[in-house]
Amino acid sequence: MSSSDSPSVPMDANEALTRFVVNALLMLDPATPEALRRQVEPRMLAQLPTLQALGVFELFAIRDPALRALVREELLARQQAWQQQSEAA
Secondary structure, three states: OOOOOOOOOOOOHHHHHHHHHHHHHHHHOOOOOHHHHHHHHHHHHOOHHHHHHHOHHHHOOOOOHHHHHHHHHHHHHHHHHHHHHHHHO
């Protein structure tokens, strides 16, 4: 059974994971120009909600310390923003 046949896997899950990995690899590549890094970072971070919903970060660890810290900080910031929005409602 492919992921597209599974009702429990969102259709965009494969795309989100692919985009995250491709952009993360670009960010980690020392040959990637800084201007390109600045472009791919928000694209990579935009995939976090989908990957978090899928439990990716409970199953896999990001080995690069800087990338791991960036993802952790972004997830924390998103969680805090969500909590503030729910408290204001």
